[in-house]
Amino acid sequence: MVLKKILVIDDEENILESLKGVLEDEQFVVETTKSGSQGLLKIKKFQPDIVLLDIWMPEDDGLQVLEKIKRTLPEQIVIMMSGHGTVETAVKAIKLGAFDFIEKPIHFDKLLVMLEHAFEMKALKSENKILRDAIEEDEQLIGTSLPMVRLKQLVQITAPSNGWVVIQGENGTGKELIAKTLHRESPRAKERFVAVNCAAIPDELIESELFGHEKGSFTGAHERKIGKFELANGGTLFLDEVGDMGSKMQSKILRALEECVIQRVGGQDLIELDLRVVAATNKDLKREIKLGHFREDLFYRLNVIPITVPTLRERREDIPLLVEHFIKRFSPGKPFPMAKNALSVLQSYPWPGNIRELKNWVERACILSGGDVLNWSEIANFDPEPTAEEATGPEDKNLREAKAGFEKQFILKVLSENGGNISKTAQHIGIERSHLHKKIKAYGIDVSDQGGN
Ligand SMILES: Nc1ncnc2c1ncn2[C@@H]1O[C@H](COP(=O)(O)OP(=O)(O)OP(=O)(O)O)[C@@H](O)[C@H]1O
Ligand SMILES: [Mg+2]
Incomplete structure (x- = not known):
C-alpha cells in the first residue's frame, strides 16, 4: 500500500x-x-x-x-x-x-x-x-539522417511563424506528426489542433462539419453543433488529405479562408476566424491542378510554406534509431540487443508504407517475441510485409486486377442504388463506413456522380 x-x-x-x-x-x-x-x-x-x-x-x-x-x-x-x-x-x-x-x-x-x-x-x-x-514521447520526430535534419530545421523555422503550410509526402511518412509538431512549437500551442479528413466528409455534410449548425436548422439538427473551423479558432486547423477533396468542399474552404469569416448553418452570427492552416496530402498538387482536380487559387492560398517529407527509403540510416524508438514504446523496459544482420534486413526492405509500416512491423515483432528479451536473430526471420507486387506473380496480378474491377463495379452499383449515400451503401455491402470510404478513394469513385450531393 x-x-x-x-x-x-x-x-x-x-x-x-x-x-x-x-x-x-x-x-x-x-x-x-x-x-x-x-x-x-x-x-x-x-x-x-x-x-x-x-x-x-x-x-x-x-x-x-x-x-x-x-x-x-x-x-x-x-x-x-x-x-x-x-x-x-x-x-x-x-x-x-x-x-x-x-x-x-x-x-x-x-x-x-x-x-x-x-x-x-x-x-x-x-x-x-x-x-x-x-x-510527447510518441510525438517526437525521430531521425538524424541529412534529409531528416533538414526537415527538422525547416519545421523549427516554420513553427513559430503564422505561415500556412502544405506538407506533401507518401503515405505513412509522418505528415500528421509534422503538423502536430508545427502546432506544438507555435505560439498557438495552448489552443486546439483540429484535424479534418477532407476525403471523408460526404458532400451533404460539408457545411455542417466545417462550419457547424444551429439547433433546428435542418431535419436531424437536434442540437447546436460547433464545426471544425470554429473549434480550431485561435489554434491550428489541419486539413488532411487535402488533395482528395471534392470540388464542392474546395470552394467552401477557399471562400471561408479568403473571407476569414464563417456562419453556422442556420445561424445569423458571423464568426471571425483566426486560424493557422496546415494542409497535408500524398498527391502532387501541381499535377492535380493540371489535371483539373484541384483549384489553383486554393493551392496558392494554402501553400505559403511547402514542406516535403522524405520517404523512409531515402533515409534508411534512420531505421536503427526508429526501430529502437518503437521497441521502447512497445516493449518498455526491455534491453535492446541490436543484431547487425537483423537491421540490414530491415534496411534493405523498400518500406512502401514508410514509417507507419515499420512501426507496425516492430509492434508485431515485439508481440511475437512473446514478452521475452527480444531475440534479434529470430526477428530477422520475420519477413517484413511483402509489397503487393512482391506478394503476387504476373498471373496473380491479372486476377487481382479482375477482382478489383469487379469490386469497383459492385460498389458503383450499390452506391447508385442508394443515391450515393455512403452509410447506406456500407450497410448494404456489410462493411464499415470508413472501410468503404477507403475503397471509394482507392478506386477514384466520384460519389456525386452516383446521386450524392
Ligand atoms: N520521424 C518520425 N519519428 C517517429 N515516428 C514517426 C515519424 N514519422 C512518422 N512517425 C509515426 O508513424 C506513424 C505514421 O505517421 P503519420 O500518421 O504522421 O503519417 P502520414 O504521413 O500522415 O500518413 P498518411 O499519409 O497515411 O496519412 C505515426 O504513428 C507516427 O507517430
Ligand atoms: Mg496522415
Whole structure:
C-alpha cells in the first residue's frame, strides 16, 4: 500500500495532537510542526502529499507561508485552516494556490472528505502527466539522417511563424506528426489542433462539419453543433488529405479562408476566424491542378510554406534509431540487443508504407517475441510485409486486377442504388463506413456522380 503523508502546521499543541490522532487512525502518516519556518524545512525532508496549514500563527502569517511553499513547489497541495475564517481570507488563500479552506473547530468528517478529494486530484494530475509525457514521447520526430535534419530545421523555422503550410509526402511518412509538431512549437500551442479528413466528409455534410449548425436548422439538427473551423479558432486547423477533396468542399474552404469569416448553418452570427492552416496530402498538387482536380487559387492560398517529407527509403540510416524508438514504446523496459544482420534486413526492405509500416512491423515483432528479451536473430526471420507486387506473380496480378474491377463495379452499383449515400451503401455491402470510404478513394469513385450531393 502506498503511504499517504500529511504534514500539519499549527501553533496550537492540542490541534496538532488531535489531528495527528484522527489522521493516523485513518492510516495516514502524519508529522506536525508548530511554525511556518519549521514547516518549510519539514516539507523538504518529509515530502508530504498534503499540507494542512493554519492561517493565524503568532510567528508567521499562514498566507505568506503558503506563498513560499507555492513558489518552490507549485504542485504541493495545501489545505488552509482558520478559526477566524472570513470569506475574504479564504478567497485570498485559494487565489494563492491553496487547494481548499477549512474552518476551526475542525469538523473531522468534513476534513476527511476534503482529503479524499485532494488525493483524488493528485492521482489525476500524476496520471495526466504520465499520459502527456507518453504522448510527447510518441510525438517526437525521430531521425538524424541529412534529409531528416533538414526537415527538422525547416519545421523549427516554420513553427513559430503564422505561415500556412502544405506538407506533401507518401503515405505513412509522418505528415500528421509534422503538423502536430508545427502546432506544438507555435505560439498557438495552448489552443486546439483540429484535424479534418477532407476525403471523408460526404458532400451533404460539408457545411455542417466545417462550419457547424444551429439547433433546428435542418431535419436531424437536434442540437447546436460547433464545426471544425470554429473549434480550431485561435489554434491550428489541419486539413488532411487535402488533395482528395471534392470540388464542392474546395470552394467552401477557399471562400471561408479568403473571407476569414464563417456562419453556422442556420445561424445569423458571423464568426471571425483566426486560424493557422496546415494542409497535408500524398498527391502532387501541381499535377492535380493540371489535371483539373484541384483549384489553383486554393493551392496558392494554402501553400505559403511547402514542406516535403522524405520517404523512409531515402533515409534508411534512420531505421536503427526508429526501430529502437518503437521497441521502447512497445516493449518498455526491455534491453535492446541490436543484431547487425537483423537491421540490414530491415534496411534493405523498400518500406512502401514508410514509417507507419515499420512501426507496425516492430509492434508485431515485439508481440511475437512473446514478452521475452527480444531475440534479434529470430526477428530477422520475420519477413517484413511483402509489397503487393512482391506478394503476387504476373498471373496473380491479372486476377487481382479482375477482382478489383469487379469490386469497383459492385460498389458503383450499390452506391447508385442508394443515391450515393455512403452509410447506406456500407450497410448494404456489410462493411464499415470508413472501410468503404477507403475503397471509394482507392478506386477514384466520384460519389456525386452516383446521386450524392
Ligand atoms: N520521424 C518520425 N519519428 C517517429 N515516428 C514517426 C515519424 N514519422 C512518422 N512517425 C509515426 O508513424 C506513424 C505514421 O505517421 P503519420 O500518421 O504522421 O503519417 P502520414 O504521413 O500522415 O500518413 P498518411 O499519409 O497515411 O496519412 C505515426 O504513428 C507516427 O507517430
Ligand atoms: Mg496522415
